Amino acid sequence: MNACHKLVFIGEPGAGKTTCIAALSDIAPVTTDVGCTDDLARRKASTTVALDYGEMDLGEQGMLRLYGLPGQERFRFMFDVVRDGAMGLVVLVDAASAQGLDGLAGTLATYADELRQRPFVLCLNKHPDPPMAFRERCMAMLRDQGLVAPLLVIDARSRSDLAQVFRMLCLLLDHGDYPVLDGERGGA
Amino acid sequence: MNRWPDPDHALQALARIVSGCEGVQIAMLASRDGRPFVWRSAVAGDSGKLAAMTSSLTALGRTVLRELNAGELDHLLVEGQDGKLVLVGVPGLDGLLVLAVLAERRARLGLVLGHARMCVRALAPGA
Numbered sequence: 001m002n003a004c005h006k007l008v009f010i011g012e013p014g015a016g017k018t019t020c021i022a023a024l025s026d027i028a029p030v031t032t033d034v035g036c037t038d039d040l041a042r043r044k045a046s047t048t049v050a051l052d053y054g055e056m057d058l059g060e061q062g063m064l065r066l067y068g069l070p071g072q073e074r075f076r077f078m079f080d081v082v083r084d085g086a087m088g089l090v091v092l093v094d095a096a097s098a099q100g101l102d103g104l105a106g107t108l109a110t111y112a113d114e115l116r117q118r119p120f121v122l123c124l125n126k127h128p129d130p131p132m133a134f135r136e137r138c139m140a141m142l143r144d145q146g147l148v149a150p151l152l153v154i155d156a157r158s159r160s161d162l163a164q165v166f167r168m169l170c171l172l173l174d175h176g177d178y179p180v181l182d183g184e185r186g187g188a
Numbered sequence: 189m190n191r192w193p194d195p196d197h198a199l200q201a202l203a204r205i206v207s208g209c210e211g212v213q214i215a216m217l218a219s220r221d222g223r224p225f226v227w228r229s230a231v232a233g234d235s236g237k238l239a240a241m242t243s244s245l246t247a248l249g250r251t252v253l254r255e256l257n258a259g260e261l262d263h264l265l266v267e268g269q270d271g272k273l274v275l276v277g278v279p280g281l282d283g284l285l286v287l288a289v290l291a292e293r294r295a296r297l298g299l300v301l302g303h304a305r306m307c308v309r310a311l312a313p314g315a
């Protein structure tokens with residue numbers, strides 16, 4: 001059997017985590033969306049309150065287990081539920097909306113410590129070609145937190161785009177300098 | 189449709205559990221997306237976090253039951269050596285609100301569950 005790799009998706013509500021995992025999964029995805037009851041309802045009907053789960057078979061390269069988290073800071077504890085064995089994180093940004101930058105700021109504020117400890121890729125989603133100024137703002141936000149990561153423009157619903165994100169994470173793992181965390185790496 | 193109960197009425201119902209059931213520490217109504225609506229507590233606690241955890245657990249419980257074809261969620265019970273958490277949805281609101289009751293070890297599970305059920309029935313529309 002090919003190796004299993006666990007990827008965790010984080011990012012603001014509306015960045016596309018649930019859509020992406022549902023679109024990529026080879027199995028019926030596990031979803032935990034409920035109707036929004038706050039201001040978010042103006043932008044989207046439902047929001048994830050526990051996790052999304054899906055599986056994507058990359059053949060030779062192995063099998064990806066995809067975990068999506070809720071975007072709101074109040075659900076931060078869900079990261080502790082899924083963190084064990086995660087090979088890396090995918091940080092999704094809604095690059096089509098002006099709120100995308102605020103969303104990224106919130107995500108970085110909540111997860112900066114976790115992002116320092118494992119590889120991650122910053123993925124600009126929902127826009128085929130985000131303006132240079134937007135990309136630069138994103139990179140500046142990473143720098144302000146003392147973080148370094150590749151930035152990719154992706155359609156998070158595309159298998160080939162996600163396969164590229166995965167290859168990038170593998171490269172980072174091979175060449176980056178991350179603490180080996182107990183019970184992590186590889187993970188089955 | 190969102191039909192939030194009257195907060196004062198809800199608080200009275202919560203107060204009845206906290207004062208009427210031995211060992212209950214916190215009674216809270218949380219929205220399905222994890223925000224505290226009203227709560228009563230006999231101890232200090234982080235209401236925001238409990239509300240978020242309540243919605244996560246409830247959603248996972250519903251997801252598991254769906255995968256197992258085991259029908260609608262009735263209640264969730266998480267019991268540890270030093271405390272227990274009982275979650276029960278308020279009927280008739282489309283899952284809008286969930287009651288979370290946190291009790292210490294000495295609390296009797298049957299009594300806590302009984303009080304929790306009485307409370308959500310009192311909060312159901314038309315009760």
Ligand SMILES: Nc1nc2c(ncn2[C@@H]2O[C@H](COP(=O)(O)OP(=O)(O)O)[C@@H](O)[C@H]2O)c(=O)[nH]1
Pocket residue numbers: 011012013014015016017018019020044046047048071125126127155156157
């Ligand atoms: N154009 C476009 N829309 C997307 C994409 N991914 C998600 N969406 C839309 O963005 C909205 C939010 O998606 P959702 O997956 O719920 O976001 P989450 O809060 O991050 O889980 C939905 O209406 C999706 O249809 C994408 O890659 N491109």
Ligand SMILES: [Mg+2]
Pocket residue numbers: 017018019047048068069070
């Ligand atoms: Mg989601």
